[in-house]
Amino acid sequence: MTLREIKEGRSARVLTVGGSGALRQHFLDMGIIPGTEVTVVKYAPMGDPVEICLHGYELTLRLDDAGKIEVEPISGAVRRSAANPAPVSEHLGLGEGGRFHPKGSGDPLGEGTVLTFALVGNQNSGKTTLFNKLTGSKQHVGNFPGVTVDRKDGEILGRADTLVTDLPGIYSMSPYSGEELVSRDFVLNEKPKGIINIVDVTNIERNMYLTMQLLEMDIPVVVALNMMDEMTGNGGSVDVNAMEAMLGVPVVPISAAKNQGVQELADHAVHVAKYREKPQRQDFCDENDHNGAVHRCLHAVIHLIGDHAKAAGLPVRFAACKAIEGDRLIIDQLRLDENEKEMLEHVTLQMEKERGLDRSAAIADMRFSFIMKVCGACVKKPGESREHTRSRRLDKVLTGKHTAIPVFIAVMGLVFYLTFNVIGAALQRVLETGIEALTVTVDRALTSAGVNDVLHGLIIDGIFEGVGSVLSFLPIIVTMFLFLSLLEDSGYIARVAFVMDRLLQKLGLSGRSIVPLLIGFGCTVPAVMATRTLPSQRDRKMTVLLTPFMSCTAKLPIYAFFVNAFFPRHKALIMIGLYLLGILTGILIALIYKKTLFKGEAVPFVMELPNYRLPGARNTLLLLREKSKDFLQRAFSVILIATIVVWFLQSFNFRFDLAENSRDSILATVSGFITPVFSPLGLGDWRIVTALISGFMAKESVVSVLEVLFGAQGGVASVLTSLSALSLLVFSLLYTPCVAAIAAVRRELGRGWAFYVVLWQCAVAWIAALLVHVIGGLAGIV
Ligand code: GDP
Numbered sequence: 202m203t204l205r206e207i208k209e210g211r212s213a214r215v216l217t218v219g220g221s222g223a224l225r226q227h228f229l230d231m232g233i234i235p236g237t238e239v240t241v242v243k244y245a246p247m248g249d250p251v252e253i254c255l256h257g258y259e260l261t262l263r264l265d266d267a268g269k270i271e272v273e274p275i276s277g278a279v280r281r282s283a284a285n286p287a288p289v290s291e292h293l294g295l296g297e298g299g300r301f302h303p304k305g306s307g308d309p310l311g312e313g314t315v316l317t318f319a320l321v322g323n324q325n326s327g328k329t330t331l332f333n334k335l336t337g338s339k340q341h342v343g344n345f346p347g348v349t350v351d352r353k354d355g356e357i358l359g360r361a362d363t364l365v366t367d368l369p370g371i372y373s374m375s376p377y378s379g380e381e382l383v384s385r386d387f388v389l390n391e392k393p394k395g396i397i398n399i400v401d402v403t404n405i406e407r408n409m410y411l412t413m414q415l416l417e418m419d420i421p422v423v424v425a426l427n428m429m430d431e432m433t434g435n436g437g438s439v440d441v442n443a444m445e446a447m448l449g450v451p452v453v454p455i456s457a458a459k460n461q462g463v464q465e466l467a468d469h470a471v472h473v474a475k476y477r478e479k480p481q482r483q484d485f486c487d488e489n490d491h492n493g494a495v496h497r498c499l500h501a502v503i504h505l506i507g508d509h510a511k512a513a514g515l516p517v518r519f520a521a522c523k524a525i526e527g528d529r530l531i532i533d534q535l536r537l538d539e540n541e542k543e544m545l546e547h548v549t550l551q552m553e554k555e556r557g558l559d560r561s562a563a564i565a566d567m568r569f570s571f572i573m574k575v576c577g578a579c580v581k582k583p584g585e586s587r588e589h590t591r592s593r594r595l596d597k598v599l600t601g602k603h604t605a606i607p608v609f610i611a612v613m614g615l616v617f618y619l620t621f622n623v624i625g626a627a628l629q630r631v632l633e634t635g636i637e638a639l640t641v642t643v644d645r646a647l648t649s650a651g652v653n654d655v656l657h658g659l660i661i662d663g664i665f666e667g668v669g670s671v672l673s674f675l676p677i678i679v680t681m682f683l684f685l686s687l688l689e690d691s692g693y694i695a696r697v698a699f700v701m702d703r704l705l706q707k708l709g710l711s712g713r714s715i716v717p718l719l720i721g722f723g724c725t726v727p728a729v730m731a732t733r734t735l736p737s738q739r740d741r742k743m744t745v746l747l748t749p750f751m752s753c754t755a756k757l758p759i760y761a762f763f764v765n766a767f768f769p770r771h772k773a774l775i776m777i778g779l780y781l782l783g784i785l786t787g788i789l790i791a792l793i794y795k796k797t798l799f800k801g802e803a804v805p806f807v808m809e810l811p812n813y814r815l816p817g818a819r820n821t822l823l824l825l826r827e828k829s830k831d832f833l834q835r836a837f838s839v840i841l842i843a844t845i846v847v848w849f850l851q852s853f854n855f856r857f858d859l860a861e862n863s864r865d866s867i868l869a870t871v872s873g874f875i876t877p878v879f880s881p882l883g884l885g886d887w888r889i890v891t892a893l894i895s896g897f898m899a900k901e902s903v904v905s906v907l908e909v910l911f912g913a914q915g916g917v918a919s920v921l922t923s924l925s926a927l928s929l930l931v932f933s934l935l936y937t938p939c940v941a942a943i944a945a946v947r948r949e950l951g952r953g954w955a956f957y958v959v960l961w962q963c964a965v966a967w968i969a970a971l972l973v974h975v976i977g978g979l980a981g982i983v
């Protein structure tokens with residue numbers, strides 16, 4: 202029987218883990234190994250995915266994946282691992298116990314060497330919180346080369362010779378998503394002087410799996426046991442000294458959110474890096490476990506590949522584990538010859554036979570056995586923590602069968618209402634008033650200074666107008682991200698992904714994409730920026746490409762204008778129809794993408810559901826600062842240039858004189874050239890084409906340009922039939938998003954994709970509008 206057949210609330214023991222490749226490795230790394238007991242907590246409201254509990258933490262799996270895990274049912278629910286009372290002892294400070302050299306008598310790095318640290322840990326372990334506490338606001342945000350994964354660097358407060366890098370959250374050193382690869386490569390290739398491994402102590406078993414692998418890196422490590430406040434608050438404790446002795450590295454209990462122990466952690470980190478104190482122990486395989494099958498195999502392989510690993514610059518024990526697991530990347534780097542490869546295979550086969558588990562499972566099991574031993578000896582677990590009880594209660598409603606989706610709609614509705622009607626709108630008014638006042642002042646100054654007309658026009662109509670209209674996005678972006686970061690940090694977004702996954706799975710996406718897509722109905726810019734939080738590169742790309750199909754609010758004035766002029770009796774019907782058409786086209790395109798551009802492997806979806814936590818104000822503020830900066834940088838580069846170009850095209854004629862009549866401008870002339878392209882859509886009028894082109898700057902300006910070019914409303918009605926108005930609406934719905942959105946796409950996916958979006962959206966819009974025009978014509982609409 203497989204895991205997907207286990208009923209809610211029932212438990213089972215894992216027999217075999219099927220699947221292959223990275224996904225299977227991921228299961229194993231997350232603790233799903235033969236022999237583990239799991240409890241099915243609940244199925245998502247739409248029946249898929251399923252939430253399971255093992256070793257006291259919650260994971261979500263898709264049913265398809267759960268179907269690959271063979272289990273045998275066991276009666277009754279698994280109890281959380283029984284408390285193994287351990288003595289509580291104070292943590293020894295620097296130099297105590299003689300292990301940390303008080304006077305620095307070891308082998309210190311030279312003065313002036315920058316102590317680089319990698320901050321590594323599972324997702325939601327508090328990395329960002331700790332990073333912000335360690336570095337204050339002195340941080341630099343950049344990109345890892347080749348991928349759009351945020352890279353944050355900063356120096357530890359008061360230690361100018363340090364540089365900490367916040368890496369994407371990972372569960373193991375086996376690359377699984379693009380982000381995980383970034384983190385692993387950073388540790389392996391950039392060889393930081395030290396690793397700060399942050400461990401969520403309330404989920405210690407799973408978090409320590411990564412620790413085991415980090416200890417193999419031959420790099421000094423300090424382990425930070427985070428969330429100690431929750432642990433002790435619920436009566437749990439950790440014998441830190443015993444744990445240090447077992448792991449061979451300093452272990453520091455901290456609470457990043459409450460800023461406890463962070464200074465001590467920094468001291469230890471600097472110390473081990475400075476004095477190159479590598480982990481004292483790496484040998485975690487037990488000689489006596491199953492007759493030492495894994496132990497002997499591992500040591501044999503270590504001897505076999507020792508010199509190869511050295512030559513390749515890989516830590517030997519890590520390389521040996523990977524070689525046994527059959528990791529292609531590492532085996533290639535090792536450059537084993539045929540004989541050695543055969544020996545490796547023989548040794549591994551022998552181990553599999555003796556251990557009764559396949560290679561990957563055996564290695565994962567070896568690590569978890571050691572973790573269980575450490576936790577058994579050093580960790581006194583609380584019963585059920587208050588936070589967990591609270592999360593369970595909240596989840597009854599937030600992921601409940603009948604309540605999840607209504608709550609989600611209500612939450613998103615509230616976010617939209619507050620963003621577009623209350624907070625964002627108020628900020629926008631303030632900003633607009635400011636810009637207007639500034640414009641008026643500058644306008645007067647220019648006039649009184651007698652600046653020539655062209656320059657005057659450029660400054661007031663080009664730069665101020667353009668940048669002003671783009672800046673008006675800023676309040677929306679800030680407000681949107683305020684709510685998003687609150688929802689994300691609190692743990693709600695993970696639930697949304699769980700609830701909505703089924704729906705998006707059909708499109709080849711995962712539940713996480715729903716949030717950026719919904720934000721797309723507000724504004725494409727923050728929607729595209731929000732895809733940053735998606736864990737897989739493929740999903741991120743596909744989501745970015747789909748957001749422009751969600752009709753953004755800036756298109757509403759266009760709809761309103763034409764609906765009022767042409768279809769006063771069917772206003773609501775046509776508006777709703779347009780939104781639906783956008784969604785349906787998006788779905789259609791997604792299905793095409795799934796079969797073509799983004800074929801590849803289905804996105805594996807193994808996700809944890811962290812306890813609900815109160816988000817930290819500081820994290821939120823820093824995020825807002827970062828996002829605004831990011832947007833403003835773009836506003837003042839790409840967007841500014843584009844605005845000036847369009848202003849120029851609108852204001853000048855081909856002799857580069859100011860165009861007296863808008864009909865003579867370069868833009869109008871160019872529009873005239875491409876007007877025939879629009880004739881089949883019933884839109885063969887240069888003024889309409891001009892308006893559409895200026896809509897590339899901001900969708901709102903389509904209407905204002907039409908009003909200028911046609912005079913009053915009656916003007917447009919004279920050149921368009923109802924049918925061509927309909928095709929114009931469809932075209933406006935689907936054609937290229939505005940320059941601000943394109944700039945955001947370029948930032949996420951690069952220049953090539955940005956061009957692709959412009960052209961592709963125009964093509965799709967053209968075809969859809971043509972279909973409307975032709976079919977409408979056949980149906981007798983005029
Ligand atoms: P990351 O995903 O590893 O970057 O984790 P974050 O830093 O975003 O933290 C996830 C959540 O845990 C946030 O809501 C934090 O406020 C919360 N958190 C972080 N550290 C602590 C801590 O020491 N104690 C408690 N109670 N909560 C914390």
Ligand code: MG
Pocket residue numbers: 328329330
């Ligand atoms: Mg983070």
